Amino acid sequence: MALLPCIAAGEDAYPSRGIRMVIDTSPGGVTDLFGRLMAEGLAQKLGQPVVVDNKPGASGNLAIDFLVRAAADGYTLMTASGGGMVVKPFLEKGLTFDVMNDIAPVFNIAETAHILVVPPTVPAKDVGEFIAYAKTQPKPLAYGSAGFGSPPHLSMELFAQAAGIRMVHVPYKGVGGAMPDLLAGRVQAMSMALGSARPYLKNAQLRPLATGASHRIAGLPDVPTSAEAGLPRWQMSAWFGVFAPRGTPAAIVSLLNQKLQQVLDEPKVKSRLFDAGAEPIGGSVEAFAERFRADHRMWGDFIRETGIRQE
Numbered sequence: 404m405a406l407l408p409c410i411a412a413g414e415d416a417y418p419s420r421g422i423r424m425v426i427d428t429s430p431g432g433v434t435d436l437f438g439r440l441m442a443e444g445l446a447q448k449l450g451q452p453v454v455v456d457n458k459p460g461a462s463g464n465l466a467i468d469f470l471v472r473a474a475a476d477g478y479t480l481m482t483a484s485g486g487g488m489v490v491k492p493f494l495e496k497g498l499t500f501d502v503m504n505d506i507a508p509v510f511n512i513a514e515t516a517h518i519l520v521v522p523p524t525v526p527a528k529d530v531g532e533f534i535a536y537a538k539t540q541p542k543p544l545a546y547g548s549a550g551f552g553s554p555p556h557l558s559m560e561l562f563a564q565a566a567g568i569r570m571v572h573v574p575y576k577g578v579g580g581a582m583p584d585l586l587a588g589r590v591q592a593m594s595m596a597l598g599s600a601r602p603y604l605k606n607a608q609l610r611p612l613a614t615g616a617s618h619r620i621a622g623l624p625d626v627p628t629s630a631e632a633g634l635p636r637w638q639m640s641a642w643f644g645v646f647a648p649r650g651t652p653a654a655i656v657s658l659l660n661q662k663l664q665q666v667l668d669e670p671k672v673k674s675r676l677f678d679a680g681a682e683p684i685g686g687s688v689e690a691f692a693e694r695f696r697a698d699h700r701m702w703g704d705f706i707r708e709t710g711i712r713q714e
Contacts, residue, residue, distance in 0.1 A: 417477055417655055421452040424645075425481040427466035429459040433598045433679055437512050437643045438482030440675055444666030445659070462550055463487055464498070471505040475650035477659065480509065485642045486554035489699040493706045494552040503699055507647045509656055510663040511691040513681040514642035515596040516616035517558050518623070520609040524588030530566075530613045530632035533592070537568045545571040547581035547590040555581075557702065558594035558615065558639040560709060565636035585609070596641050597622050597680030615639030622680050642684065644691060660688045 422445070426438040435457065442453040458466040466481055467488070473479035491502050500506075519530070527533035537544050548556035551574050563570045573590050575581040578599050584590050586608050597620065603609040604623075613632040614620055629637040645663060647656060666672055667685045676683050 417658070418449050418451045420478065421454055422446075422449070422477070423473075423479050424453050424455050425466050425469055425479065426455060426457045427459065427463035427481065427483040428457065430457055433515065433596060433681070434482060434484050434643060436675070436679055437681070438645075440672055441482060441510075441512060441645060441663055441666060444669065444672060445662055448662040448665055462491075462495075462552065464491075464495075467502065467506065468499050470646065470648055471500045473648050475648040475652075477647065477651055477655035479648065480659070481506075481646045482512070482643065483646065484554065485644055485695065485698065486557070486702075487552060489695065490552050490557065490702045490706065492699075493703050494711065503696070505649050507649050507651050507656060508644060508691045508695050509647050509688065510645040510660050511684040511686055511694060512643045512645065512663075512667065513676050513683050514640045515598055515679070515681040516614045516620050517554070517594045517639040517641060518597055518600050518604075518614050518626070519562065519592065519594055519612045519629075519637075520585075520600055520604070521592050521612060522586055522588045522609060523607070525591050525610075527612065528610070529627075530629070530634055533612055534566045534568060537566070537570070543569045543571045544591040545573050545589075546592045546594075547573050547575055547585050548593070549578045549581065550574050550576060554596075554639070554641050555594050557705070557711075558637075559592065560711060561639065561705065562594065562634070562637045564709060565634050594639060601680055613637075620680075620682075621677070642694070643681075644695075656688055 424438055424442040426435050428434045439455055442455050446453040458469055463483055470481045488502050521527060527536050546559045578595055585593050604611055611623060611626045613627055613629045615638050616628055619628060664685050667683050673683050
């Protein structure tokens with residue numbers, strides 16, 4: 404509360420007009436859902452409209468580029484999945500922005516554990532059987548992803564390394580694009596967020612082998628964690644956050660963090676997150692910023708170690 408006088412010290416108290424919430428994906432996905440939940444709640448808490456602006460394309464680069472070019476005044480925010488953002492400096496050339504220095508973390512909304520799934524054509528009921536099956540095939544098994552450098556891609560690279568097997572990466576334009584080939588068995592595995600996998604798990608079109616979470620998740624209580632399945636090195640969760648342009652006043656960032664935490668604490672918002680297979684996170688600006696930096700360091704080390712390059 405001590406920060407509020409700083410915000411109101413100028414000609415107009417913040418916020419004195421509407422706010423734009425950019426989302427780095429098309430409407431309909433979990434990132435869009437989380438962004439819209441935050442935008443709706445933030446509008447109620449601040450008493451100003453928060454307009455959602457979907458800017459998909461170029462693996463989220465269009466949205467990030469728009470954000471970093473916006474005025475650092477708290478009137479332009481972005482909701483994005485963090486996994487793809489922190490690896491950009493290691494995997495992409497010619498970026499028009501510096502992810503780690505041009506954007507400011509504001510709020511960690513939620514995370515959703517990745518699930519290792521296979522189609523019924525793969526005769527493996529658990530991780531051990533899948534690894535054994537992969538090692539007996541004359542050709543490496545293929546896995547699908549949402550594109551080069553996407554969390555599903557990096558997750559499966561991490562899995563293959565931990566399991567000591569070689570797999571072939573088949574990139575698609577998003578998780579949805581991979582599903583027909585995965586369901587038909589033309590690719591034999593995929594790591595995907597629970598929210599995306601759930602419809603196919605319910606009707607047994609896909610079989611879950613393990614989760615990348617540190618503990619069993621409520622949405623799949625009978626599915627073991629990777630550690631329980633004998634592969635503790637494979638842990639993967641997708642997290643989602645709200646960001647602002649670098650240079651946004653700390654008082655405004657702190658206020659937004661406080662208001663977004665109030666939104667996240669509402670039972671109806673938590674229920675929507677749980678329904679999407681996500682767990683609310685929240686917490687301080689500092690905690691979120693440290694997670695952002697820690698993931699950047701971790702994936703940077705992994706990419707350098709494995710030598711992953713654009714295919």
